[in-house]
Amino acid sequence: MRVGLAYNVKPADPPDHLPEDAFEEYDSEATVGHICGALSLLGHDVRRIPAGAGFVDALRDSRPDIVFNIAEGEGGRCREAHVPAVLEMLGLPYVGSDPLTLSVTLDKPVAKKLVSYEGFPTPEFRTYRSAAEFGEPPLPFPVIVKPAFEGSSKGVRLSSRAASFEQAREMVRFVTETYRQEALVEAFAPGAEVTVGVLGNDPPRVAGMMEIVPKTVPRGEFVYSLEVKRDWENQVSYRVPPALPKATLAEIERCALGIYRALGCRDFSRIDFRLDAGGIPQFIECNPLPGLSPGYGDLPIMTERMGMPYLSLIGEILSHALIRLGMAQA
Ligand SMILES: Nc1ncnc2c1ncn2[C@@H]1O[C@H](COP(=O)(O)OP(=O)(O)OP(=O)(O)O)[C@@H](O)[C@H]1O
Ligand SMILES: [Mg+2]
The missing domain is CATH 3.30.470.20 (ATP-grasp fold, B domain)
Structure with a gap:
């Protein structure tokens, strides 16, 4: 079977002005190689299809029977949905979850609301758009402060566990200003x-x-x-x-x-x-x-x-x- 692998790799020369973990969620060339190697050993004809602006052309050239999707995407909180949405538009089968699941899971506050509606426990939380908005102690300390829609511990540091109002507000400032998104403040388990x-x-x-x-x-x-x-x-x-x-x-x-x-x-x-x-x-x-x-x-x-x-x-x-x-x- 012809299997396309859709992926994003870490850039070789990341620009200096971005945070040190800006590309943390992307895969290394080595990981892409391991997955391609495994699919080949399983008897498949494997084609690499880098995600991003050239994705549709690369897809057309490689004509896969199915796409094995590990692409994290680029941009906002729907970035992981981009590749599967394009594949659905083109009627191409793919491995893994659909665009809606990839979007609601990337946005942690949204995922937590859905999960708690179904009766599964998740720590209490609030979201803030800026440090100025973080006025009153929202929950008992300690709390953890993290970006609303990142993964691979992007924006999560040792100092993200905050035991005081001042530390929590500083981490809300760090998250909102560095990652340009809401800060999720939740009870520390x-x-x-x-x-x-x-x-x-x-x-x-x-x-x-x-x-x-x-x-x-x-x-x-x-x-x-x-x-x-x-x-x-x-x-x-x-x-x-x-x-x-x-x-x-x-x-x-x-x-x-x-x-x-x-x-x-x-x-x-x-x-x-x-x-x-x-x-x-x-x-x-x-x-x-x-x-x-x-x-x-x-x-x-x-x-x-x-x-x-x-x-x-x-x-x-x-x-x-x-x-x-x-x-x-x-
Ligand atoms: N409410 C919490 N209570 C205690 N620890 C927490 C809480 N939320 C996050 N953490 C700690 O921070 C880590 C990273 O948080 P989280 O899993 O939300 O981030 P992530 O970047 O999406 O992780 P991944 O690398 O799994 O994609 C967790 O593995 C855990 O150690
Ligand atoms: Mg995690």
Whole structure:
């Protein structure tokens, strides 16, 4: 089968005036190479189709039977929807979630509203357009302050956990001025951090749960921030499965599958939780385009530790899409 890979790579020479993490969510050439290599080993004729202004022409030249989409897009809060929206307009089948799901999950306040409407716990929150708007202490401290629509810990620093009004207001200023979007201020959940890989459709299944365990700070102060992700070997260890009571794991699994369905995820996603002070799993965010870098992305790390090699992960994601689209037998 001819499989097109739609992607955005980190630019080689990022302009100096942008924040240091401006291109954090984009993939490296190495990751693109790993996915192409896996798809080739699975017997497919793979074509690279860079997202961006030349996307439609590249698509026309490569004429794929299906597009494996990992493109993060460029621009505002609908950027992840651009590639799938174009593919739908052209009637081309693709792997992964549709434009609506990619948009509502990128905008964390919107995702949290949908998830809480369905009865799943998520930390209380407010949004602010500027530091001047941040007048009254909105919630008990500590809180976390993060950009409303970023990923890959863009705009999330060690200092994003704010224990005072002054620190929180400073972080609201940092987020709104640096990332030109609303700041999400939410109750800080101090318990264990667990990320969940979900694969498939009708029905989807939990492929793995992984606890992110801080090595250098107490759990109650831990933030899986940009600084930590860039130095992950020294800062964290990963536990698969998490060292948590069976009932807690069962509750995380129930929430993950319910949220995957509520947000309309397809084929694959990774959903992040943190336990609150009472041990209740709280939804933090959902990633329908989780990083697929082998040995670095949380999803490939957890599935590998669950006994699923990288090749099988890529193969399973593609085959869920093919079955959903009626292009292969279950
Ligand atoms: N309400 C919260 N309570 C405690 N910690 C939080 C909360 N929200 C975020 N965090 C911490 O900040 C980290 C990054 O937040 P979040 O997952 O929302 O950002 P992201 O950039 O979208 O992440 P990803 O890299 O998974 O795309 C979380 O992994 C967690 O450690
Ligand atoms: Mg996250």
